[in-house]
Amino acid sequence: MVTLREFRRMVAEALDRLPPELLEGLDGGVLVLEEARRHGDALPDVYILGEYVDDPHGLGRYVVLYYGSFRAILGDADVKALRHEIEETIRHELRHHLESLAGVDDLDEEDWRELQAWRAEARLRRLGLRRGEGAPRRLRWPGRDPT
Known part of the structure; x- marks a missing residue:
């Protein structure tokens, strides 16, 4: 598995490949946290790779990616598989962002x-x-x- 630093670089590269319009209104940008995030006690084996946050009293609208969750799920997967999962997760969270802006x-x-x-x-x-x-x-x- 790649290091946290390499993971952050891969996330930045994935964001650079996206049309800038998709990131408009994302006040807090895309954050990468080192931790793993699980869904909860009912589903302890389910990790959350990323989430979209709309916090009007804090950072505003932003996306969080959990490096530890990627590590837990993908383990020693090859870099190509990791890049794919990063891109899929970013697109998923940006869809949440765009739908939120549209009221959907x-x-x-x-x-x-x-x-x-x-x-x-x-x-x-x-x-x-x-x-x-x-x-x-x-x-x-x-x-x-x-x-």
């Missing part, structure tokens, strides 16, 4: 549905089941093959 929350809803699917799968694992093994249809991954 479609991606928030998509993220919420995916989180519910993760929670459902975690419940199944605790029961010793996998998706599609005796699970009610409503607990399967939305929009994905259940096997």
Whole structure:
């Protein structure tokens, strides 16, 4: 895995490749924190790679990327895979930013549905089941093959 310094350089390079218009209104820019961030007690194995923050009383609008989460998920993945994941995460968080500016929350809803699917799968694992093994249809991954 790359060092924190190399990771920050890769993030800067990914941002340089984006049209500047996508970053307009992002008052606090893109921050890279060294820590890993987990989703919470209900999903301790789920790491948050990045998040969009709209804080009217603090830094304003900004994106945070969690270097430690990338390390936890990707481990010793090659640099190409890491670059891809950085770019995907930045695009995802910028979509949150643009939708926020437009007063739309479609991606928030998509993220919420995916989180519910993760929670459902975690419940199944605790029961010793996998998706599609005796699970009610409503607990399967939305929009994905259940096997």
